Amino acid sequence: MVQGMTLAEKLVARAAGVTQVRPGEVVIAKVDLAMMHDSGGPRRVAPMLERLQAKVWDPNRVVVISDHFVPAVDAESASILDLTRKWVKATGVTKFHDMQGICHVVLPERGHLRPGMFVVGGDSHSPTGGAFGAYMFGVGATEMCGVLVTGEIWLRVPETILLHWTGKLGLGISAKDMILAMCAKLGMDGGRYQAIEYAGETISTLSMQERMTLSNMAAELGAQAGLIAPDEVTRDYLLKAGVPASEIDITTWQADSGAAVAERHDFDASTLSPMVAAPHSPANSAAVTEHKDVTIHQAYIGACTGAKINDLRMAASVLKGRKVASSTRLLIAPASTRTTAEAAADGTLATLTEAGAILLASGCGACAGYGAGVLAENETCIASTARNFKGRMGAGSSKVYLGSPYTVAASAIAGRIADPREFLS
Amino acid sequence: MTASITGRVWKFGDNIDTDVLAPGLYMKGSIAELAKHCLEAVEPRFAKEVKPGDIVVGGRNFGMGSSREQAVMALHELGVGAVIAPSFAGIFYRNALNLGLLALVCPEAGKIRADATLTVDAVSAQLRDAETGETYAAEPLPPHLLQMVADGGLLSYLEKKLRVQQSREAQA
Ligand code: SF4
Numbered sequence: 001m002v003q004g005m006t007l008a009e010k011l012v013a014r015a016a017g018v019t020q021v022r023p024g025e026v027v028i029a030k031v032d033l034a035m036m037h038d039s040g041g042p043r044r045v046a047p048m049l050e051r052l053q054a055k056v057w058d059p060n061r062v063v064v065i066s067d068h069f070v071p072a073v074d075a076e077s078a079s080i081l082d083l084t085r086k087w088v089k090a091t092g093v094t095k096f097h098d099m100q101g102i103c104h105v106v107l108p109e110r111g112h113l114r115p116g117m118f119v120v121g122g123d124s125h126s127p128t129g130g131a132f133g134a135y136m137f138g139v140g141a142t143e144m145c146g147v148l149v150t151g152e153i154w155l156r157v158p159e160t161i162l163l164h165w166t167g168k169l170g171l172g173i174s175a176k177d178m179i180l181a182m183c184a185k186l187g188m189d190g191g192r193y194q195a196i197e198y199a200g201e202t203i204s205t206l207s208m209q210e211r212m213t214l215s216n217m218a219a220e221l222g223a224q225a226g227l228i229a230p231d232e233v234t235r236d237y238l239l240k241a242g243v244p245a246s247e248i249d250i251t252t253w254q255a256d257s258g259a260a261v262a263e264r265h266d267f268d269a270s271t272l273s274p275m276v277a278a279p280h281s282p283a284n285s286a287a288v289t290e291h292k293d294v295t296i297h298q299a300y301i302g303a304c305t306g307a308k309i310n311d312l313r314m315a316a317s318v319l320k321g322r323k324v325a326s327s328t329r330l331l332i333a334p335a336s337t338r339t340t341a342e343a344a345a346d347g348t349l350a351t352l353t354e355a356g357a358i359l360l361a362s363g364c365g366a367c368a369g370y371g372a373g374v375l376a377e378n379e380t381c382i383a384s385t386a387r388n389f390k391g392r393m394g395a396g397s398s399k400v401y402l403g404s405p406y407t408v409a410a411s412a413i414a415g416r417i418a419d420p421r422e423f424l425s
Numbered sequence: 426m427t428a429s430i431t432g433r434v435w436k437f438g439d440n441i442d443t444d445v446l447a448p449g450l451y452m453k454g455s456i457a458e459l460a461k462h463c464l465e466a467v468e469p470r471f472a473k474e475v476k477p478g479d480i481v482v483g484g485r486n487f488g489m490g491s492s493r494e495q496a497v498m499a500l501h502e503l504g505v506g507a508v509i510a511p512s513f514a515g516i517f518y519r520n521a522l523n524l525g526l527l528a529l530v531c532p533e534a535g536k537i538r539a540d541a542t543l544t545v546d547a548v549s550a551q552l553r554d555a556e557t558g559e560t561y562a563a564e565p566l567p568p569h570l571l572q573m574v575a576d577g578g579l580l581s582y583l584e585k586k587l588r589v590q591q592s593r594e595a596q597a
Contacts, residue, residue, distance in 0.1 A: 039452065039493070040492060040493065040494070044494070048580055051580065051584070052580065052583055052584055052587055053587075054583075054587060069453070074453075076453040076454070077453060080453070122492060123491075123492055124443075124490060124491045124492040124516055126492075138492040138516050139492060139516065139519065140492050140493070140494040140497075140516060140519065140520035140523060140524075141494050142494060142520065142523040142524055142578065142579050142580060143519055143520070143523050143579065145579075145580065145583075146523075146579050146583060149583060149587075150583075188440055188486055188489055189440075189485060189486035189489070189512060189514070193514070193515030222486060222489060222514060222515070224515055281440065368444070368449040368491070369444075369448070369449030369450050370449055370452065374450075387442075387444070387490060389442045389444040389445065389490060390442075390444065390445060390466045390467070391444060391445070391448055391450075391466045392444040392449060394450070396465070396466045
């Protein structure tokens, strides 16, 4: 009789080609898919592959997405993008998305993910793929090179940390508020580089985009992966993304009922307030009311974490018929070109621009200080991004607060950090 | 990597992140340029004064944040001999070893004095304060990872492995 396994254990066991794994054991896993972007991808791995005189083990299992240095703002970024295009062509990688949006959003949007997969990404927010019931985690460029050469990677079988949510979210409260509350409770190393599984009735009511926000910021909890077991919501999303029904297995990839978890933390969605993280850590989160009256110079809705279609709709619901305060500026960089198209089709985009929002290109942009919208010395910003580390969005003395798209939009109207519930009914 | 490293201790707090180690503003340029800004947001003197062989002692969750290897490469570029911390962020830790930078988990790292002259023995994972004689125990690395670090990282390790494979194929 095999002992019950957690979702993480099942996913790792399959990739390692065994029927059972135990936390702590080191295994070698076969990689189903490897994702890279322009910053940590070809420009870094190409010279390494050359040095090794090695070929990519399977170009069909590689996805390359240019999102960090897009659109090019100078000769250096242009040459990074150029190198990426040339490498992809020379290597025979056909799953290439050039300037179509941020990798973590584009990857599932273009139908590359399925429940049960074992995936590595050359980016720390790779746990986002866990929202689809795939074991996905981030690696650095050298380790990515190892995967590209061998198609394998070693890992320590993670313990599972269950983050369980019950209750209904109130008006103007979203997944971003949930994850900031979890960061405040567990801290940025609470995940101990183990696997988090988000579960409970609240999670099952969330859209795929909202689930992605939770899995994305498993990185901020210090976890290796942030999993959510697949269900009908997952299936509907993937069917729309063009994944054949026969490849979507939502029954196998569930934790066994008797599976042992290392830790369990319970949360109640019905008592949750909009949350805001003060500089310089997502773990510095508290109810928005604690930060009211902080004057802001910039409001930013962007990043893989906070500029998906539902994020833009949240912002629009607050901004509808209102204007951005003249003392501030609201910049919006939709997470992908498909997001922009959807937002244009349903009128969301018009609502945002009528309110005075400035639209930026889809890409990482100001989130990590790479592109348009960076901050000057001593400026304060509220952003829907994942991280507010010192100097991340620009000048070293700038300050970044994190909030949901609702809260960022409300703050843009007020010119100071504001509670979105005051603008919704 | 030699088995033992001696250098001055540069001490940092908890949660030193990759944006502080390798700021995004300088990510497009060369590592030499990026390294000049390594840790400047928390210690402007660091990049200017650090000497080859010096030792970075961090607090909990050292290297949290991005997967960018430049966070490790910047320390390497500046000649940092080892990074010691009570805990590391997972990706940074893997990156450090993959690039041949010795990273040791030391639960007592908090007790190490700032500016001390510290000797780090990679194999036994023993740390010793040269002035006070005080010793601290770090967790030894498993032999295969220690070997990978000694070889200069994952790439050198793969190079060896591929060479062996090729010569086997040539013989067959
Ligand atoms: S949007 Fe920000 S957090 Fe997301 S991948 Fe880009 S830089 Fe990283």
